[in-house]
Amino acid sequence: xxxxxxxxxxxxxxxxxxxxxxxxxxxxxxxxxxxxxxxxxxxxxxxxxxxxxxxxxxxxxxxxxxxxxxxxxxxxxxxxxxxxxxxxxxxxxxxxxxxxxxxxxxxxxxxxxxxxxxxxxxxxxxxxxxxxxxxxxxxxxxxxxxxxxxxxxxxxxxxxxxxxxxxxxxxxxxxxxxxxxxxxxxxxxxxxxxxxxxxxxxxxxxxxxxxxxxxxxxxxxxxxxxxxxxxxxxxxxxxxxxxxxxxxxxxxxxxxxxxxxxxxxxxxxxxxxxxxxxxxxxxxxxxxxxxxxxxxxxxxxxxxxxxxxxxxxxxxxxxxxxxxxxxxxxxxxxxxxxxxxxxxxxxxxxxxxxxxxxxxxxxxxxxxxxxxx
Amino acid sequence: xxxxxxxxxxxxxxxxxxxxxxxxxxxxxxxxxxxxxxxxxxxxxxxxxxxxxxxxxxxxxxxxxxxxxxxxxxxxxxxxxxxxxxxxxxxxxxxxxxxxxxxxxxxxxxxxxxxxxxxxxxxx
Numbered sequence: 413x414x415x416x417x418x419x420x421x422x423x424x425x426x427x428x429x430x431x432x433x434x435x436x437x438x439x440x441x442x443x444x445x446x447x448x449x450x451x452x453x454x455x456x457x458x459x460x461x462x463x464x465x466x467x468x469x470x471x472x473x474x475x476x477x478x479x480x481x482x483x484x485x486x487x488x489x490x491x492x493x494x495x496x497x498x499x500x501x502x503x504x505x506x507x508x509x510x511x512x513x514x515x516x517x518x519x520x521x522x523x524x525x526x527x528x529x530x531x532x533x534x535x536x537x538x539x540x541x542x543x544x545x546x547x548x549x550x551x552x553x554x555x556x557x558x559x560x561x562x563x564x565x566x567x568x569x570x571x572x573x574x575x576x577x578x579x580x581x582x583x584x585x586x587x588x589x590x591x592x593x594x595x596x597x598x599x600x601x602x603x604x605x606x607x608x609x610x611x612x613x614x615x616x617x618x619x620x621x622x623x624x625x626x627x628x629x630x631x632x633x634x635x636x637x638x639x640x641x642x643x644x645x646x647x648x649x650x651x652x653x654x655x656x657x658x659x660x661x662x663x664x665x666x667x668x669x670x671x672x673x674x675x676x677x678x679x680x681x682x683x684x685x686x687x688x689x690x691x692x693x694x695x696x697x698x699x700x701x702x703x704x705x706x707x708x709x710x711x712x713x714x715x716x717x718x719x720x721x722x723x724x725x726x727x728x729x730x731x732x733x734x735x736x737x738x739x740x741x742x743x744x745x746x747x748x749x750x751x752x753x754x755x756x757x758x759x760x761x762x763x764x765x766x767x768x769x770x771x772x773x774x775x776x777x778x779x780x781x782x783x784x785x
Numbered sequence: 786x787x788x789x790x791x792x793x794x795x796x797x798x799x800x801x802x803x804x805x806x807x808x809x810x811x812x813x814x815x816x817x818x819x820x821x822x823x824x825x826x827x828x829x830x831x832x833x834x835x836x837x838x839x840x841x842x843x844x845x846x847x848x849x850x851x852x853x854x855x856x857x858x859x860x861x862x863x864x865x866x867x868x869x870x871x872x873x874x875x876x877x878x879x880x881x882x883x884x885x886x887x888x889x890x891x892x893x894x895x896x897x898x899x900x901x902x903x904x905x906x907x908x909x
Binding site: 443444450453637640641706707710730731733738 | 818819821822824840842843844845846847866869
């Protein structure tokens, strides 16, 4: 650990907007602005919120056979990913755990952009360099910023920011285009369950981009606090909380990220454990947990069966502002993973009833179809 | 109505007749952010000065609330169950947590007055 926190290119802007800055994965980042987490959360669900996610790793993987090469690190079927499209993928360890989760965009036949977790990016790059052939270059783009514009008004905001091409992207589409006149790499994706865009620009353009978007009456800044409550309601995993090197893709309910063709060859890291779990079922599963009452169940809360037997643990939990009550994600023994299974949560000095709840808690509202015109 | 006193843990307490009302300060509610749940002590519980006897949860985290002085809990603010946001909106009035019958009202003298608390906040 170092004492010095890294600053994103938007650091001064956050402070000017009155953000409360906190350390996160080695960076100083806004946890909230003066309006507060509940208002920022509501802003994202009702209009549009702008998040600085410049701490995340942006890594270019480029060279002949880049798709086949990248498949050495992930069970994702990247050969079938079309240029101009993006996919959620897992990097796996040799023992079948999750090294990191990532958004992988195919920019061209032999050119991919990975967006990685800040706390994992150094490890990921070392892993990729060790696994990929020398002709495929792994290049961290340390001179780029990344912002996420999220919420139902995002498309209209992009149109008003002169980003018509980006506004036409389908869900998980990617384009090298312009936003507010600035060269940008845009994907239609995010981490909130809402329609939205992630916009990568050169660091020196970050403030101009953020100011242009924030000038729109439908946009307000949002911090890590709202980002966490939004992704929790959307049932999305947080690396380090819900998934890590000990959890497998199957246990985490992320088996869908394993490509069909990859299940014929079983040629990815950790295939032995993952294949065994796919064929025989895992010992535990990630589930949504809805506590009764209003008390949030935080990460680490013990999960018990109705008869008091310990069956699992909460890995992410808090208050869901859109749900209007506590929500949690956790792991339970497979026999207790079915929807509506009654559970008990050990909260401080008492047991609180809960039940397994389908994920997400709040339905995703992604843009599914290409818009014409 | 007597003077409001303050603890280093950012509770306030005010003695009115035989009963003292306890809450958290404006500084505390600002630091916590949006309050979404308050866990209050049971009426009748005997608490000692410094004892954790309530919990306040914001969107991000949970914090213990400590009894500023010793005594018996005689009333809790049921309005917080349905509207925990009162702690943010009105920390010193409507957002009170519980009321105590002090076992030794003289313990109040050891707490900070408003001027001392303001000076204490400056040191943080």
